[in-house]
Amino acid sequence: MMPPLGALRVFEAAARLASFSRAADELHVTHAAVSHQIRQLEEWFGRPLFRREKRGVRLAPEAERLAEALSASFERIAAEVESLRLRAKSEITVACIPSIATRWLIPALGDFLASQTDVTVKVVYAMAAQRLRETGCDVLITLGADLSDGVLCERLFSRVNRPVASPRYLERKGRLDDAERIAHADLLHDETTAHWQTWFARAGLQTTAARGPVFQDFNLLATAAIAGHGVALCPVEVCRREIENGDLIVLSDLSVLEQESYFLISKSSRHKAVSAFCAWFKGVVDPASEL
The missing domain is CATH 3.40.190.10 (Periplasmic binding protein-like II)
Incomplete structure (x- = not known):
């Protein structure tokens, strides 16, 4: 014959926390409810399970093994419940x-x-x-x-970057189909001007490419390019959909960051x-x- 499981759960919490009040808080019940369950359990066992003291309660020595067994059992039950929940x-x-x-x-x-x-x-x-x-x-x-x-x-996919611009920007600026024309465009930079400098060096042009705004985040850079603020070096695979939709147009096959x-x-x-x-x-x- 087993005592009520609910009362055992209250006893385990009170024993582990050495406090009826803290057990009540953990179990979301009243202090009176905890005291009532402990009294019922003590009546069932026919002996006191706690020693009442001025500043709380202390587990009776003869109840220590029961408290340890219940704590281990409830921990195992909780672990199995969580495992089943995660599997579901x-x-x-x-x-x-x-x-x-x-x-x-x-x-x-x-x-x-x-x-x-x-x-x-x-x-x-x-x-x-x-x-x-x-x-x-x-x-x-x-x-x-x-x-x-x-x-x-x-x-x-690759990070290969090529110069891109929006159709609205190209309508304003005209043809940008070679490096020299791009060099005179409004340049947009992703975190650093170094990528544009590398691109112009590969195109055989002497330019610092230092002008134009620098954006800390690529999403800001891409938004600026789509809005028609200038020409940006963008990873064409990341922007594949914008290119396919015509929001951005690739201006040259010359690239950087291919590796x-x-x-x-x-x-x-x-x-x-x-x-x-x-x-x-x-x-x-x-x-x-x-x-």
Whole structure:
């Protein structure tokens, strides 16, 4: 015969916290309710389980083994409940740099959630220099590879940058189909003027390319280019949809940053929900990968 489970739960909390009041707070019941359950349990055992003192209660020595057994049992039950809950409803935390999040991840995320109704996705910002372990997330979508042990690093596409401008800017400025004309355009910079300097050097032009606004975030740069404020060096794969839609026009095949790429990173031993997400996102940026 067993005493009431509810009373045992109250006893375990009171024993662990050495306080009826704190047990009441943890269990979201009144102090009186805790005292009543303990009295019933003491009547059931036929002995006191606590020693009442001026500043609280102290577990009776003969009840210590019961308290230890109950604490271990409730911890195990809680762990199994949480495990079952997670198996029923998986949560994935995805760290993603803003340029990819706004252009590729978030616009398509509804399709993944519709196909994986038992999965919850949390999206957080990632910094370009971060690695998966530093984020504490399940998935990292970023610029640059993560070669850490125990990590699966899958290339999404190149960072190759080419000059782009909006149709409205070209209507105002006329033809910008060679480096010399581009050199006289309004230049927009992503974090540094160095990329434009490299581009003009490859075009064989002597120019500092130092004029024009510098944007700390690529999304700001792309917004300025689409709004018609000037010519920007943009990663054409990141801006693939804007180029296909005609919001941006590529002005030259001459490029910079060809050796850099964007990657999808996860743990080598990953949950099936993470595997499903990674397979889905690779299909988003490269539909041929799903074939």
